Amino acid sequence: MAHGPSSSFKNPVVNWLDQRLPIFTMIQKEYGVFPTPRNFNYFWNFGAIAMIMLVTMIVSGIVLAMHYTPNTNLAFNSVERIMRDVNFGWLIRYIHMNGASFFFIAVYIHIFRGLYYGSYKKPRELLWIIGVVIFLLMMATAFMGYVLPWGQMSFWGATVITNLFSALPLVGQDIVTLLWGGFSVDNPTLNRFFALHYLLPFVIAAVVFLHVAALHVTGSNNPLGVEPKGPQDTLPFHPYYTVKDSFGTVVYLAIFAAFVFYAPNFFGEPDNYIQANPMVTPPHIVPEWYFLPYYAILRSITFDISIPFTGLKLIEAKLGGVIAMFGSIAILFILPWLDTSPVRSARFRPIFKKGILAFLVAFFLLMYVGAQTADAAWHLGGLEIPLVYVGQFATLVYFGFFLSLPFVGLIEKPLPLPASIAKPVLGGGASAAGATAKPMEKA
Amino acid sequence: MRRLRSLILAGLVAVAAAAPAVASEEMEYPKNEWSHGGVTRGFSNIFGTFDRKALQRGFQVYKEVCSACHSMNLLSYRNLAALGYNEAEITAIAAGYDMTDGPNDEGEMFTRKGVPADHFKAPFPNEKAAAAANGGKAPPDLSLIVKARKGGEDYIVALLTGFEPAPAGFTVPSGGNYNKAFPGHVIAMPPPLSDGGVTFADGTKATVEQQAKDVATFLAWAAEPNLEARHQMGLKVMIFLIVLAGILYAAKRAVWADQH
Amino acid sequence: MADTTQTAGHGPGSGSHSGGDPSRRDFIYLAAAATGVVGAAVTVWPFIDSLNPAADTLALASTDVDLAPVQVGQSITVTWRGKPVFIRHRTPEEIKSATDVNVSELRDPQKDADRREEAGMAGGRRHLHPPGLHPAGAEEFRSPRRVRRLVLPLPWFGLRHIRPHPQGSRAA
Secondary structure, three states, X not given: OOXXXXXXXXXXXXXXXXXXXXXXXXXXXXXXXXXXXXXXXXXXXXXXXXXXXXXXXXXXXXXXXXXXXXXXXXXXXXXXXXXXXXXXXXXXXXXXXXXXXXXXXXXXXXXXXXHXXXXXXXXXXXXXXXXXXXXXXXXXXXXXXXXXXXXXXXXXXXXXXXXXXXXXXXXXXXXXXXXXXXOOOOHHHHHHHHHHHHHHHHHHHHHHHHHHHHHHHHOOOOOOOOOOOOHHHEEEHHHHHHHHXXXXXXXXXXXXXXXXXXXXXXXXXXXXXXXXXXXXXXXOOOOOHHHHHHHHHHHHOOOOEEEOOOOEEEEOHHHHHHHHHHHHHHHHHHHHHHOOOOOOOHHHOHHHHHHHHHHHHHHHHHHHHHHOOOOOEEEEOOEEEEHHHXXXXXXXXXXXXXXXXXXXXXXXXXXXXXXXXXXXXXOOOHHHHHHHHOOOOOO | OHHHHHHHHHHHHHHHHHOXXXXXXXXXXXXXXXXXXXXXXXXXXXXXXXXXXXXXXXXXXXXXXXXXXXXXXXXXXXXXXXXOXXXXXXXXXXXXXXXXXXXXXXXXXXXXXXXXXXXXXXXXXXXXXXXXXXXXXXXXXXXXHHHHOOOHHHHHHHHXXXXXXXXXXXXXXOOOEEEOOOOOOEEOOOOOOOOOOOOOOOOOOOOHHHHHHHHHHHHHHHHOOOHHHHHHHHXXXXXXXXXXXXXXXXXXXXXXXXXX | OOOOOOOOOOOOOHHHHHHOOHHHHHHHHHHHHHHHXXXXXXXXXXXXXXXXXXXXXXXXXXXXXOOOOOOOOOEEEEEEOOEEEEEEEOOHXXXXXXXXXOHXXXXXXXXXXXXXXXXXOHHHOEEEEOHHXXXXXXXXXXXXXXXXXXXXXXXOOOHHHEEXXXXXXXXX
16 A cells, blocks of 8 residues: 655655645656757747736736626726725736736747647647637637626627627527627626636636646647657756746746836727717727737628529628638637648748748738728728728638648648757767667657 | 748738728827826836826816816815825815715705715716706716827827817818817817916916816826826836846756756 | 757857856856745735725725714714714713713723713713624613623724814714
């Protein structure tokens, strides 16, 4: 029965605890000696940064919830009471408000890193899928959180987005009524959004745990996309990456703090400082910046999809937009199987690299188009380009990138891969050659 | 790494280059100098503090002019301490207003003198009454107006100084006034300020522009009363984080020294 | 290990001088850890302090009560800090019985005059009672409700905060 020898910590209290619940052994294994590719660049900081932002959001959110009142008559003023009367309330609220943006920035960079270096490929498909689930949960949480201050943009954003479900055939309107708990976005809606906004972050935390657990089964990908072939390719997580992650996180927090203290309303909309009024529609309803690309995709589908020459309508424009919007995220779930190339890192994939550049430009273009009014246009000289065309073009590029991946994998000639991670670092020394010859199996 | 960076840059540049082409459709307001930096302008003046004299003059303009129609429901008289008024002055200001309170033991509402803890007295009992008295549209509450309008303080100044005769061919509907800064150019509010309309205690000449700037300063403070605390704390936090980042960078170099 | 690194910013020799001396390295680790811990500790404070009474709550922490309309023998109840405060304009008999009491019999041996002083009686005729003093059956009272014997422990709050004020009695 004695498991004593497995725990050998110097501190007797730690030892006693660990023999009964081996948390210290686990921490030691997963965050102490955990073999981590030695060649991470700073893009690999953003997982840890996203984690810190999640904790920041939960802590600041719990304190805000202690002062907030989820009632349509009181919500706006209770938020302003936090801003004006609660001790450091302005600080905590601005942390939460800007924290949402900086959580999304970190996660977007994290996702982009996974995309660029092929982190979604075998054997990390499930790790990637769990990540997409986290991203979806984040979007749901952020959407409901934005409703809580009960400003004009809160109310009208919620109205527009919940109304999207009415496009679904047959059950659409029933679903919308169910979401609202009434016949418009109103007090029941606000109450349930508050309850869910409080709940979902803990669901996110649980799924993040699964994400990390899955990561520690496969180990991390790295900028070369070549699996570590032995100890010479890895470093213990501590102290090498604990210190590197700490440094990166503090730099990120410094940028975050600069916005909290010197531009706290940079990401916000002036209209949300006007209390919600169902009688007055704002001239221009825009979602938060992190939803803009999907909002632009939604608005890009301005046409019904019919069977040619018959006039038979298959999909109405509104439903088409909703399908495209959800499809733009859903396509991430099947990405591991769309990409047929055996090579992970874009560094060795010339066509994929161009594709990802086009995708990135399309993504930012969509973000830009989503922020403009529906009838806006570019004026280049005498030429007028309606932005809806720009959005449609960018939508095409967005989906084209994913849907072309099966063919890109077939026609692309990858650059020669290094034999191992250590090899380019060591400059092809004898030790590296010897190491690669060793049939080392990673645990 | 370098390729990746240029790739991201290219994406950003592409979007940034496209942006100004449509931005011209949005209204721009002349930028003023604000000692507090401007509430909605990011990174404008990280040491900014409110001009106390301007705040007091601005409060006077609000009290004597704007408050006839516009409420400021989120403010209390006690908040005026931030403008430099002492307790006795605030008590006196609050006592100048009759507040409806109650119900008392007989179930009746009664009137009492205002106290510092009271919210600013609103000119109308409710929004419907405000709308009814103002041609169908209630004058907006001014507590957050600077943060609730694009352009912030500059918009307020542009609006208050933007009344002028309508250009030829522009028909102003009855009950409306032409204003070059207001979106759509027809505003229900008649020109509220006039030269010498108020008399400033500190002897400042009360031109329309002076009053507009002072009341914009006051409204900026009302919208963001913790701006100064935010700026001060921000400086300390930024210095701390930069120092910590420096130490961690040194630690990172030390840890990684044997790997290079 | 050779310095043939591909990463920018780590030129040859840069590692050897920053990481070479073990005592210097330990100092950097210690400084990083200490600064981080201090930062985390300071960060906690705004979150804790946000739970303290907010400015609007504090603004209502003192209140003025107009005692002029309270007739002799009349009691009024006002709400203050979320609790009722009982104000009684005592009759001469009540005052007499209070001043005649043998204070040594009382649990809180204080003369009525001193208590009135503490309770902030303008004119010495009004008595402010904190609510803890008379839940029925919990204590034995003698006019004006001086405690002789406690059956339950006495929550002792409120009264000590009441101070004389020119406009009446101010609880602060």
